[in-house]
Amino acid sequence: MEERDVVRGRRAASRILPYIGERWSGFFLLFLLVAFSLLGRNFFAVRNFSNILYFATIYLLLAAGETFVIITGGIDLSVGFVMGLVTVVSAIVMRDLHAAGAPPAVSMISGSVVGLVVGIFPGLINGYLVARLRVPPFIATLGMYGVANGVMLNLCQGFPIYYLPPQAQQIGNLFVAYFLPGRSFTFFRKPPGMTPDDIRSLVGIVPVTVLIAAVVLLVFGFMLVRTRFGRHTFAIGGNLDAALRAGIAVPRHLVKVYVLSSMMAAVAGVLYTFRAGIGHFTTLSSSYELFAIAAVVIGGASLMGGRGSIGGTVIGVLILNVLENGLNITGLPAFYRYMATGLILIAAVVIDQLTPERRPAGD
Amino acid sequence: MTEATLPMGREAGRAAGWAGRNWAVLFLALEFAAFTAFGTHFVSLENVQNVLVACTFVLLLGIGETFVIITGGIDLSVGFLMGFGTVTCAKAIVLLRTAGVPLLAAILLGALISLAVGLFPGLVNGLLVARLKVPPFLATFGMYGITYGAAEIICNNTQITAPEGTGYAGNEYLFYWVPGKVLSFVRPEGLSEADLRGMVTLVPIIAVITFLVAALFAFVLTRTRFGRHTYAIGGNMDAATRAGINVPRHLTYVYVISSAFAALAGVLFVLRYVTGTSDAGSSLMLDAVVAVVIGGASLYGGKGTVKGTIIGALIIAVLETGMVNLGIPTFNRYIAIGGILIFAVLIDQFFPDLVGRGK
Numbered sequence: 001m002e003e004r005d006v007v008r009g010r011r012a013a014s015r016i017l018p019y020i021g022e023r024w025s026g027f028f029l030l031f032l033l034v035a036f037s038l039l040g041r042n043f044f045a046v047r048n049f050s051n052i053l054y055f056a057t058i059y060l061l062l063a064a065g066e067t068f069v070i071i072t073g074g075i076d077l078s079v080g081f082v083m084g085l086v087t088v089v090s091a092i093v094m095r096d097l098h099a100a101g102a103p104p105a106v107s108m109i110s111g112s113v114v115g116l117v118v119g120i121f122p123g124l125i126n127g128y129l130v131a132r133l134r135v136p137p138f139i140a141t142l143g144m145y146g147v148a149n150g151v152m153l154n155l156c157q158g159f160p161i162y163y164l165p166p167q168a169q170q171i172g173n174l175f176v177a178y179f180l181p182g183r184s185f186t187f188f189r190k191p192p193g194m195t196p197d198d199i200r201s202l203v204g205i206v207p208v209t210v211l212i213a214a215v216v217l218l219v220f221g222f223m224l225v226r227t228r229f230g231r232h233t234f235a236i237g238g239n240l241d242a243a244l245r246a247g248i249a250v251p252r253h254l255v256k257v258y259v260l261s262s263m264m265a266a267v268a269g270v271l272y273t274f275r276a277g278i279g280h281f282t283t284l285s286s287s288y289e290l291f292a293i294a295a296v297v298i299g300g301a302s303l304m305g306g307r308g309s310i311g312g313t314v315i316g317v318l319i320l321n322v323l324e325n326g327l328n329i330t331g332l333p334a335f336y337r338y339m340a341t342g343l344i345l346i347a348a349v350v351i352d353q354l355t356p357e358r359r360p361a362g363d
Numbered sequence: 364m365t366e367a368t369l370p371m372g373r374e375a376g377r378a379a380g381w382a383g384r385n386w387a388v389l390f391l392a393l394e395f396a397a398f399t400a401f402g403t404h405f406v407s408l409e410n411v412q413n414v415l416v417a418c419t420f421v422l423l424l425g426i427g428e429t430f431v432i433i434t435g436g437i438d439l440s441v442g443f444l445m446g447f448g449t450v451t452c453a454k455a456i457v458l459l460r461t462a463g464v465p466l467l468a469a470i471l472l473g474a475l476i477s478l479a480v481g482l483f484p485g486l487v488n489g490l491l492v493a494r495l496k497v498p499p500f501l502a503t504f505g506m507y508g509i510t511y512g513a514a515e516i517i518c519n520n521t522q523i524t525a526p527e528g529t530g531y532a533g534n535e536y537l538f539y540w541v542p543g544k545v546l547s548f549v550r551p552e553g554l555s556e557a558d559l560r561g562m563v564t565l566v567p568i569i570a571v572i573t574f575l576v577a578a579l580f581a582f583v584l585t586r587t588r589f590g591r592h593t594y595a596i597g598g599n600m601d602a603a604t605r606a607g608i609n610v611p612r613h614l615t616y617v618y619v620i621s622s623a624f625a626a627l628a629g630v631l632f633v634l635r636y637v638t639g640t641s642d643a644g645s646s647l648m649l650d651a652v653v654a655v656v657i658g659g660a661s662l663y664g665g666k667g668t669v670k671g672t673i674i675g676a677l678i679i680a681v682l683e684t685g686m687v688n689l690g691i692p693t694f695n696r697y698i699a700i701g702g703i704l705i706f707a708v709l710i711d712q713f714f715p716d717l718v719g720r721g722k
């Protein structure tokens with residue numbers, strides 16, 4: 001009887017451990033949220049959660065594009081500087097049109113469109129190099145990293161771009177809803193006639209940029225699991241030869257995936273411009289691409305390809321951002337963030353290695 | 364007739380083959396020629412030495428990276444490991460000085476401490492890659508974050524300035540030559556001002572150290588069993604395992620070597636610039652990888668040489684110094700290096716037979 005209990009216990013453990021192993025990132029996020037809520041003052045507050053999402057937006061977009069690339073077994077190191085390039089380009093267009101006396105709406109829309117169009121090219125070149133010329137993705141996108149960085153710095157001469165239409169920053173920092181406790185609840189605009197006290201107690205719920213990112217993520221999450229495009233992405237990463245034999249136009253698909261990644265970086269760049277109200281170039285040590293890759297891997301993707309999901313990536317991004325915010329709020333210096341990110345990344349992969357039952361699947 | 368043309372064709376083929384194998388050398392020569400033609404005093408004793416100094420840090424990181432890349436891995440942590448090295452070295456020297464240790468002893472001890480501490484990140488990288496089978500990209504990226512954070516914590520988010528006199532060794536030269544008067548190994552004393560102005564300093568010490576170490580590790584890679592095993596693991600890991608090579612142990616050594624080189628670069632940085640700062644090498648990691656790849660290594664492993672890496676590092680250094688010389692905004696270096704990197708790999712892709720197999 002005791003023996004049977006032991007066996008049953010073991011069986012339960014063997015079922016529970018892989019379950020936790022597979023979803024450890026979700027559990028870990030939960031753990032972080034609980035821990036920081038207990039440790040830090042003002043962590044568990046609508047305002048702070050809005051804040052976390054606000055800072056996570058850029059990483060969410062970059063990491064979503066990176067997810068597709070990593071599922072095909074590639075990597076895109078250029079996303080951080082493509083984002084910076086698009087930010088600078090769109091800001092320059094906005095500034096110049098604004099200075100030439102164009103209406104703010106025209107200059108903002110043209111700036112965004114030009115930025116997004118410019119954002120296609122790095123991806124096209126990356127994709128062409130990887131798919132047609134068979135340059136290893138690491139090298140092709142590392143080259144693009146240098147080129148985008150150089151073009152960006154040449155355009156802005158190493159200074160942020162100022163004098164954009166002032167409306168840009170207002171739009172970029174709108175919230176979906178404003179809540180004035182006990183008084184009013186409005187959508188997309190602040191309640192009129194506020195006293196200074198009101199302004200202090202006004203709570204913005206969900207920044208508009210976060211909403212945009214959420215819509216984009218939903219679309220691409222759907223694309224990855226429910227469409228042929230997504231299935232082909234997994235097929236290429238799972239087994240390239242099989243994908244070829246199954247009649248998938250692999251080179252064309254790969255080009256699309258790299259364009260998608262660089263488009264996501266472009267969207268992030270345009271949002272960045274609106275939010276900051278200036279065209280801020282990407283600095284060398286900001287390492288956006290590496291944090292995006294880390295988030296994708298923490299979310300359960302494999303650098304060997306064939307595995308990954310948008311949901312996992314979102315959890316990965318949130319872990320990194322909750323960690324940063326929480327460390328800040330508990331009063332630890334920001335640079336512990338780098339250590340913690342490194343440790344979690346290594347832990348993610350080691351856990352992944354130790355859970356061999358994990359099936360290569362997307363959803 | 365065919366007999367007459369055949370040798371010529373063969374000769375042309377051989378020449379093309381040579382050019383393909385040595386495109387990096389040709390490129391370096393071309394670069395040098397271009398800057399000589401368009402720049403001002405590009406080929407001067409002083410400027411050539413500037414190039415040598417400019418390439419030291421990329422070269423040091425690059426040699427360690429060469430070993431890692433030959434095994435088919437990658438080490439993304441070297442840049443921040445170097446920063447970590449500068450911070451530990453500067454901090455150790457400062458602490459030893461306040462404890463009353465004489466300057467020379469403090470510098471030597473500080474350097475040794477920094478080098479010793481610098482072995483651990485490599486050990487961890489190696490154990491993760493070799494024993495726990497963590498992909499090198501991720502293991503070393505994790506270490507990148509950890510060392511950056513650790514360095515920032517040690518230096519408290521500012522620069523650490525090493526005590527005065529630390530920079531003496533790093534800014535020394537091997538020879539001092541006053542034309543027609545003195546040629547000495549140490550900075551000559553009691554010279555007139557005119558003599559001092561006319562004094563020629565030859566061969567910076569840090570370049571000497573760097574190239575000596577480079578020569579040593581070129582020897583290790585090409586002439587020793589350790590080097591042969593490194594190539595074997597990168598060429599075919601299963602075969603290497605079956606041939607009885609202790610692959611995990613060897614891989615650990617390789618990552619330790621890479622980390623030790625980063626620490627050495629950090630120590631030399633402190634000796635040269637008298638400061639320790641966590642981002643001393645943050646931009647150098649990619650330069651190092653680029654130098655290795657330009658030098659003919661393949662990221663798939665099994666291929667690469669120290670000689671090639673030296674040429675790669677020189678290409679980057681000549682580009683940098685030349686751009687400064689011509690007054691071209693330095694932003695363009697990123698474009699140029701990115702372009703050269705892709706060019707290097709394309710040559711490797713299209714002429715796989717041309718580019719040599721390491722040995």
